[in-house]
Amino acid sequence: MSEFAKLSRPELEGLQEKLRTRYRQFQTKGLTLDMTRGKPSPEQLDLANDMLALPGADHFRDDQGTDLRNYGGLDGLPAMKQIFADLISVAPEHIIVGGNSSLALMHDVILRAMLFGVPGGQGPWREISNLAFLCPCPGYDRHFAICEMLGIRMITLPMLPTGPDMDAVEQHLRDDSAIRGIWIVPKYSNPTGITCNAATVKRLAEMKAAPDFRIFWDNAYCVHDLQEPGDDLADLMQACISAGNTERPIMFASTSKISFAGSGIAAMALGPESRKQAIDLASKQTIGPDKINQWRHVQFFQDAAGVRAHMRRHAELLRPRFAAVQDVFEKELGGRGVATWTQPRGGYFVSLDVMPGCAREVVRLAGEAGVKLTAAGATYPGGQDPEDQNLRIAPSLPGAEEIKIAMEVVSVCVKLAAIGRILKTN
C-alpha cells in the first residue's frame, strides 16, 4: 500500500472517487451503530445473570453474622473489602467500599478537598490560587469534566507507552506550586490501553510534590485483561509508603465492568490519614452503602480468584471484538500513513490517531453514515484536542460483525478526510 502523502493529485482524486462510492453505499444501508461509550455487551452481562436472584429470600446475614438489611457498615463488608484489596493489591485496611460508582467516589473526594482540604495541606483546595491538575492525554472525559465543573485548571501532558510522560510531570511540579492532583488510569488506560511501567510507578511515588498532592489512580481495568497473562502493574501504594508519601495515592476500582454497570460495587484505597478523613466526612453524607448488594457480589464471586475466573469469560467475548477492529484497520489503513492506532492487551478502548485536523471530520462523516463515534476532542480537557487527531473507539457493546462494518465505515471516513486534507493543503 502506498502512503497517501506520496500519491500524485490525480491518483488521490481517483482514490477519493472510489472511497466516495463506498461511503455512499454505506449510507444507503441505514446503519445505526454506536461506538461511543465503554459499555459491556449483553453477552458479558449475561454471565452475571445468576446474581439477579441473589442473595436469596432468607440470606441476609454475612459471614460475620451481621444483619445486612439494616443501617450501618459505612466502610464496607469485610469480605467485600478483601476482594477489592486482592484485586488492586493493597492491604484491606486501606479500603473503603462505597456505593455503585467509582466516579462518584472520585467526585466526592475532590469536592471535599475543595471545601475542606486533605491531610498534609494548608486548607481547602479552593483557596489555592490557580489550583491545577495534571492531565495526561489522551485521557478520560469524565475525569476532566469534574475538574471543569470545579474550575480546576488542567495541564495536559503526553501519555506515553510507559504511562504519563514523567519528565513533563516532574517539570510541571517543579515549575508550578498550585498542582494538587494527577489523573491516571494506570492499567489499560482510557483510551490508549497502555499500562504504566514499573519505572513510572516508582517516579510517581518518589517525585517531589506538595504534601497534599494526590494521585487519582483510577484502576478501572485492573482485571480486564484480553490476553493471558495480563499486564503487570507495579504496586503504587507500597512504593508511596516506601518513599514516605503514604497519603499520596488514592486508588479507585469498581465492578461496573465485572458484574453489572450501574449495579456494581465501587471502592477506593487511601493512606491512613486520608482514609480517616474520608470516613469522617462520608459519615455526614450517608449512614452507609448498600450492604446487600455487596453480599450479593461476595456470594457470586466468592473471592478475587472468582472475579478473575469471571473476567476470563469476559475476555473470550471481547477478544473477537477487539480483533475485528485490528483486522479492519490493518487492512484498510495499514501502510497509508493516515492513521495510527493502539493494540491494547486489555481494557475497553482502541485509541485511533488520524491525520492532524481530521478527527472532527471523521466523526461527522461517520455519523452521517450511521456510525456514532465519541466526539472528537473528548479525550482532551474541555473537549479540545489541539491537533484534532485523536478518536476513541469503544468496541465492547456491538457484536464483532457490526464492529467490522463500523470500522470499515470509520476507515473509509479516515481516508476521505485525509485525502481532503492533503488535496487542500497541497
Next chain:
Amino acid sequence: MSEFAKLSRPELEGLQEKLRTRYRQFQTKGLTLDMTRGKPSPEQLDLANDMLALPGADHFRDDQGTDLRNYGGLDGLPAMKQIFADLISVAPEHIIVGGNSSLALMHDVILRAMLFGVPGGQGPWREISNLAFLCPCPGYDRHFAICEMLGIRMITLPMLPTGPDMDAVEQHLRDDSAIRGIWIVPKYSNPTGITCNAATVKRLAEMKAAPDFRIFWDNAYCVHDLQEPGDDLADLMQACISAGNTERPIMFASTSKISFAGSGIAAMALGPESRKQAIDLASKQTIGPDKINQWRHVQFFQDAAGVRAHMRRHAELLRPRFAAVQDVFEKELGGRGVATWTQPRGGYFVSLDVMPGCAREVVRLAGEAGVKLTAAGATYPGGQDPEDQNLRIAPSLPGAEEIKIAMEVVSVCVKLAAIGRILKTN
C-alpha cells in the same frame, strides 16, 4: 399521683430511696438495650425478605424494555419515579431517583449549593456572609451535622404541634438576609412526631424569603402511619407553585424504612430549574444509580398502593412497641410533673422532655443500668440543648417486652434525676 415539686423534702428522700433500690435491681440484671437510633426491627425487615431473590435470574428489563444491567438512567426508572411521586404527592416530572440514601441527596444538594449556588441566587452559598439555616428544634441530628460540617450558622426556633413556629420563621427571615434554608421533617417529625398543619404549609410557601432560599422537606415518614387514617400533610409543592415560589421546596423521601435500611431507594423532588441544575451536576458525579435495585422495588411493591399496604404491616409491628412506651410513661411518670412526652401517630420516635437540667443525667443513669439512649442534646445543633431537657426515644428496634423494661429504667432515671435536681435547688 403527687407532683414531685409539691412533696416535702422527707417525702422526696423516701421516694428517692425506693427508686435507688429499683435502679440497683435493674443494674443487677445485666441489661443491654439500645434505644438510640431509628432502626427497623428484624420483624419489619422480614416483611420484605422476598425482595432478596428479586428481580430473578433472567429479569433484567423493565416495563419500558430497558436493559437495567447497563449504564444510564441518571434520574431513575419511570416506574420508580411514579411510585415516589404518588407517595409524596408531586408530579413525576419533579422527581429524581437517587441512590440508597436520602441523606446523601440532601448532603449533595447543600455541598453543591455551597460551591455553585442554586437557581435564583447570586452565586455560591459559601460566598454569603454568615450563611444560616433555620433549625426547628428538637430536630434531626444528621441534618444539623451537615450544617456543622460546612460551617453554616444554625438558628434554632421552636417546633410546635403545628410545625415550625412560623412567627419565629418569618421574623428571622425579615431580620436576617443570610438565611438560605430550613430543615423540616414535615410528617411525624423527628423526634416530636408532629405533622405540619395546612396553615404552616401555606405560610412556608407564601412567606418572603431570598430567591435562593430552600425548604429542605425531609419527608422520611410519608407513609409511616401508626394509626388509620394517617396524618394528612398539605401539598407544599403545589402551594409553592401557587405562590410563585416554584423553586423553594426540595422534598426528600426514601424506602429505607419501607424495604431495607441501606438497601432501599431514595428520591427527591425539585422545581424545574433546580431539578435541571441537579441533573446537570449529578451527571459529573455518576453515570447513574442502581437501576436493578429500583426494579427490584418496583417488582415487589408494584405501585404506591403496594407500599401503603406493606406499611400497614409495619404499623402492626410498631404499634405495640409505641404503646409500651406510652403505657410505661403514663404509669411511671404521669402526674408527677417531671416529664412530658409526645404520643405520635406515626414515624419512629417519642420525644421526652424531662425536667430542665436533667437530660444528660438521665442518659448517664440509664446507660449505667444497661439502657443506651440517644445522647442528650442530639436533637439540637451542636449537640447543645439549652435547657438540657429533651430526649429522643427510638422504640422500633427492640421487642415490646424489652421496650417495657427499657422504659421502666428510663422512667426511674427520670424520677431520680428530677428528685436530685429538686433537692439540690430547694
